[in-house]
Amino acid sequence: MSKTTIAIIAAVSAATGAGVTAAMYSTRSEKKIQAVQSSTSLSTTSTTTSPPAPVPGTLPLPPKAIISPVDPAGLFQYGFPGPVADLATRNALVSSFDRRLRNPSWVAEHITPASLAASHGDRKHSVFLEDPSVPEKFRGKLKDYFRSGYDRGHQVPAADAKWSQDAMNDTFYLTNMCPQVGEGFNRDYWAHFEDFCRRLTQRYPSVRIVTGPLYLPKRDAVDGKWRVSYEVIGNPPNIAVPTHFYKVIFAEDGTTSGPVAVGAFVLPNAAIPNEKPITDFEVPIEAVERASGLEFATKLPVQRRKRLCADTVCSLIIREYAARQKAFGKGEGPAVERRTSPRNLTASGGN
Numbered sequence: 001m002s003k004t005t006i007a008i009i010a011a012v013s014a015a016t017g018a019g020v021t022a023a024m025y026s027t028r029s030e031k032k033i034q035a036v037q038s039s040t041s042l043s044t045t046s047t048t049t050s051p052p053a054p055v056p057g058t059l060p061l062p063p064k065a066i067i068s069p070v071d072p073a074g075l076f077q078y079g080f081p082g083p084v085a086d087l088a089t090r091n092a093l094v095s096s097f098d099r100r101l102r103n104p105s106w107v108a109e110h111i112t113p114a115s116l117a118a119s120h121g122d123r124k125h126s127v128f129l130e131d132p133s134v135p136e137k138f139r140g141k142l143k144d145y146f147r148s149g150y151d152r153g154h155q156v157p158a159a160d161a162k163w164s165q166d167a168m169n170d171t172f173y174l175t176n177m178c179p180q181v182g183e184g185f186n187r188d189y190w191a192h193f194e195d196f197c198r199r200l201t202q203r204y205p206s207v208r209i210v211t212g213p214l215y216l217p218k219r220d221a222v223d224g225k226w227r228v229s230y231e232v233i234g235n236p237p238n239i240a241v242p243t244h245f246y247k248v249i250f251a252e253d254g255t256t257s258g259p260v261a262v263g264a265f266v267l268p269n270a271a272i273p274n275e276k277p278i279t280d281f282e283v284p285i286e287a288v289e290r291a292s293g294l295e296f297a298t299k300l301p302v303q304r305r306k307r308l309c310a311d312t313v314c315s316l317i318i319r320e321y322a323a324r325q326k327a328f329g330k331g332e333g334p335a336v337e338r339r340t341s342p343r344n345l346t347a348s349g350g351n
Contacts, residue, residue, distance in 0.1 A: 086134045088175060092167035093156045097131070097175045099138035101240040106212040106294060107155040107176055113201045116160070121168030123158045131175040140174040144234030150241060151187070153180025155211040157194045178213045179233055179241045184271025190245070192316040193267070193278060197249060203312055204251040204261065213242030214266065214291050242269050246288045248296050249308055260300060263308030264288045274318045277340050279309055316340045 075081075085105065086097040095107040130139050145152050155176050161167040170176070180186040200207045217226040231241040244266050251261040264285040265278065289295055297305070308314065318340065 086131075086138075086175070088131070088133055088173075090167075090170040090173075091164060092161035092170040093176060095155075095175050097134055099134070101213075101215075102138065102140040102144075102238055103178045103213050103240060103242065104155055104175055105292070106210050108208065108210045109156040109160055111160050111198060111201055111207050111209070112205060115163045116198055116201055118163035121158075121162045121165040123168060125165060126158065126169050126172045128152055128172050128174065128177075129169075131173045134175060140177065140239050141234065142174070144238045145179070148179065148233040150179035150233060151182040152177045153186045153190070156209075157191075159194070160198065178245070179231075179239060179269075180245075181269055181271060185267075185269065189272040189274060189276070189316075190267065192274065192318055193247070193265070195319075196278060196314070196316050197247070199317070200249070200251050200312070205254040206252040208250040208252070210248045210296060212246055212292065212294075213240075213269075214244040214246055214288075215240065216243050216291060218243070244268050246292065248285060248288055250297075250300075251308055251311070257304070259304050259306050261306045261308040261311040262297065262300075263314070266291070274316070275340060277314075278316050279314050282309055282314070 082099070084099060086099065088095045088097070093107050093109050096105045097103075098105045128142060130142060152174070154171055155178065156171050158168050158171045161171050180190065197207065197209055215228055215230055217228045219226050228243075230243055233239050233241060246264065246266045249261075249263040249265075251263070253259060262285060264283050264287065265281045266283050266288060267281050285296060
């Protein structure tokens with residue numbers, strides 16, 4: 001056997017032996033590692049207790065819907081208690097009637113140069129009427145005014161509705177009336193104020209007026225407390241006597257988006273000297289709204305509003321008649337005219 005052959009066999013044998021030896025040591029090491037791991041695992045298992053699986057907490061249940069044991073609205077099966085505002089839309093006016101006080105809450109009218117120029121109605125053909133549109137138990141009655149000491153005071157004056165006899169007749173329903181002091185007020189200062197409103201059409205082509213009663217508090221002279229107190233007329237007592245009256249005036253320029261001159265006035269239901277300027281009774285429109293519980297200009301932007309008495313002269317023309325009765329439908333007697341002087345006038349211009 002040659003030396004070369006012996007060398008090859010030795011190399012192969014050496015290689016084979018090395019492989020077997022490596023395999024043996026590899027097997028022994030794995031067994032030893034597995035034994036150590038097994039021992040460690042057993043040791044850990046024997047000394048450590050695994051925590052119990054968490055139990056889900058108890059969540060609060062949503063509150064059960066409580067079914068109401070009562071039905072307050074069931075009352076409506078018998079009828080709606082109110083309050084009910086009896087709304088009347090007529091030729092000359094629109095009115096809202098207060099059943100509790102037996103007076104209108106407000107009455108609205110519209111006057112123009114053309115409506116005042118026409119003369120097809122005469123008050124001698126008109127008569128005072130109870131309003132059949134109001135349930136009988138809530139109506140103001142003609143007999144309530146009998147010997148009451150008060151006038152049946154128009155809220156929309158008959159003189160504003162001469163353009164038609166039917167329109168003038170509309171102003172004589174008691175739903176357009178309130179008890180007013182006669183001498184010194186309804187037949188005097190209030191009548192001059194109504195004339196002022198008509199004269200506004202000399203400057204403005206369209207004038208809208210809302211008129212109504214107020215029941216304002218008065219401070220007691222003894223204890224200093226404020227109280228609302230008013231007389232009630234009729235037998236049995238039926239119609240409240242307002243302490244004051246208001247007018248809210250919208251003087252328009254004839255366009256749908258132009259400026260509107262707004263004026264609000266509150267007058268006492270009492271005799272007023274004719275010399276007293278009407279501007280003494282001018283108030284913010286918000287004052288009338290607060291006192292009446294009504295709103296008049298919620299859709300009129302502030303940008304379009306002007307103060308009436310800053311846009312024109314607010315003054316009365318006093319007509320003193322020799323025979324006062326002639327001023328109320330029996331023909332006008334001789335009259336002396338004089339104009340009251342407005343106070344705090346802030347703008348020039350005339351009616």
